[in-house]
Amino acid sequence: MKDHPPMKYRVLLLAFGLACTLIAACAPTPQLRNDRFLQDQSLLTGEPCSAPCWRGITPGETTWSDARTIVEDDRTLAGWEDDAVENTPILVSVWSQAEGDRCCQMSSQDGEIVDTLFLQLAPTMTLGEVIEVHGEPAYAVGEVLTGDQAIFDLFYPDVPMQVFVFVQGETGEITEASEVVAVAYLNQERMELALNASNLHEWTGYAAYQDYMESDFEVTPSVTLTPIPESD
Numbered sequence: 001m002k003d004h005p006p007m008k009y010r011v012l013l014l015a016f017g018l019a020c021t022l023i024a025a026c027a028p029t030p031q032l033r034n035d036r037f038l039q040d041q042s043l044l045t046g047e048p049c050s051a052p053c054w055r056g057i058t059p060g061e062t063t064w065s066d067a068r069t070i071v072e073d074d075r076t077l078a079g080w081e082d083d084a085v086e087n088t089p090i091l092v093s094v095w096s097q098a099e100g101d102r103c104c105q106m107s108s109q110d111g112e113i114v115d116t117l118f119l120q121l122a123p124t125m126t127l128g129e130v131i132e133v134h135g136e137p138a139y140a141v142g143e144v145l146t147g148d149q150a151i152f153d154l155f156y157p158d159v160p161m162q163v164f165v166f167v168q169g170e171t172g173e174i175t176e177a178s179e180v181v182a183v184a185y186l187n188q189e190r191m192e193l194a195l196n197a198s199n200l201h202e203w204t205g206y207a208a209y210q211d212y213m214e215s216d217f218e219v220t221p222s223v224t225l226t227p228i229p230e231s232d
Helices: 007-015 019-024 064-073 127-134 188-196 209-213
Strands: 077-084 091-097 102-108 116-120 139-146 149-156 161-167 180-186
Touching (some): 064 091, 149 209
Antiparallel strands (some): 091 102, 102 116, 161 180
């Protein structure tokens, strides 16, 4: 796991709806638009199953053992690696596109049922295409990662999922052509926790990144998260 933070932190960030921080942590100099990430348009096509299901894995329904079998048997994927958080039942796995870069992560809080899937995607889909299929998101929040890279996290509570789109830094704009670079599928409990623990803007349509980020948050945290410390 060279150049990666402890896996326990990354899964907790994802579970709490902070996957933009997770993306930033995946490399010393993150490149969000990466053709070597997962080549997948199932968010648009609904094949072989519709969000929040991915390749037969549905957070909140699919067992960990069944999900692992699905990933390991898929010849388009490779490099399965799993881990456990010491003294907890939490399980985490990561894998990559075959002959590609590490892109994908799955977690289970109880060690039995998958409750989050996080997929970094090759930039082959646009926000406009996602909205055409799934409608407009409910909430949004952005984060600048480098001078010319920012990401906008869009929340779809009813699915439940989060869609992450690329923006050209803090001077960029969110448009229908904004590229989708990641998606997170969660069980309903994880989504509710993400909403209750986050500062969020209500989605008001396409706009400049700063138009959103300089406005007041309409949603503020109603719960406080307690970090899990690193074990020896």
